[in-house]
Amino acid sequence: MLLLVVLTAFVGGMWGLERTAIPLIAREDFGTASVTVSLSFIAGFGLTKTFANLFAGGLMDRVGRRGVLVVGWTFGLPVPFMIIWAPQWEWIVAANLLLGINQGLCWTATILMMMDMMGSGLRGFSTGLNEFAGYSGVAATTLVAGFIASTFAARPHPFFLGIVLAFLGLALSFFLIRETRNYPLEEAAESYRELRPPHLLAHICSLSARSDSVRL
Secondary structure (H helix, E strand, O other): HHHHHHHHHHHHHHHHHHHHHHHHHHHOOOOOOOHHHHHHHHHHHHHHHHHHHHHHHHHHHHHHHHHHHHHHHHHHHHHHHHHHHHHHHHHHHHHHHHHHHHHHHHHHHHHHHHHHHOOHHHHHHHHHHHHHHHHHHHHHHHHHHHHHHHHHHOOOHHHHHHHHHHHHHHHHHHHOOOOOOHHHHHHHHHHHHOOOOOHHHHHHHHHHHHHHHHHH
């Protein structure tokens, strides 16, 4: 559970890092101060995150929660490098789209994995804990990235932190995180056993056997 909390903070951290440094890069490196450009940048992130959220559920059914988490961090890994080396604004936009996919897949995966592990009685708490960890990551990296950018420059220095977060997120997801989709399956089976009327299965089997003997 602690690893999932840490990973959620990393996911939020990637977002906080970009939202702090990108406006500075747009103004200082590319001379992009247009409100329309800024809004399209935000809209691009929102759209890709929305579609990533939309497809995350079906993808989890096929490859599991852990698999989606790994895929999400794989999309996030190139983001800091693309921003550091971007020769044109379009590279920044493309990195932002990849970050949207990263956020949609990883944040959805972590919240469902935490709900899986905590069970029905603590699902509300697990959701709150996930949101707390994620937005704490946003706040922490916003503060750190702002300090680094004001001390050195908007790039590349703040995005060295992004490289660390992305590599650690992918490594933890791949090597240490375990699949959790068996937890709700076990919970559902246990609920069925508790709610099933006594001797119902035996009664059904008895009726089936009697029906077979009548046909014979």
